[in-house]
Amino acid sequence: MSLSEPAERELLHLRDIALRGYRRTDGLFDIEAEIADAKTYGFTVGDFGQLEPGQKLHNMLVRMTVDTTLTIVACEAFTVRGPFVACPGGAETFGRLAGLTIRSGFLREANARIGGVHGCTHIRELLQQMATVAVQTTFILPARQKDDSSNAGRMIDTCHAYAADGAVVKRRWPDRYTGAGASAETAV
8 A cells, every 4th residue: 555646746845854873983873963955946046046956955963972771872963054144153052962861751851941033943953853762773773672561652642553552561561561451550
């Protein structure tokens, strides 16, 4: 099954996002992201005047370094291209994410440090995906495979499949299952 056949249409906007997770030789992990926006038509924008079709309007890079507990050790961002001369200044604050741990509430804590005028909207939009890639990159570590219960707290109720009252949680973490037939201690 796939999406239904679309109505006749014209492509106007392109957003490309690339994410990569790396294991470093020092035991840390680098999560890198790039975002790029372009239009299929020429137009005038910001401080740079005319952009031609396909020329990047936005192009930003981010590297977030995390440890095995998903605590951010370092984060840096760079604006290759933005519509205004001031745009690169929004990337300078992403180092403030160091010390945060990717877990429930991460985006709220990150926005408190780099939200609004203290950061860049386009780079901030990458944080959700970068957090997911960090979890996926470190998920298969031997330490996590030995103690799968440590993943339960990160995963339960994060999506439909990991619903606390669903079949996946019942099978994988029965002590955390809250659905039909759950014990009174578990259903708390």
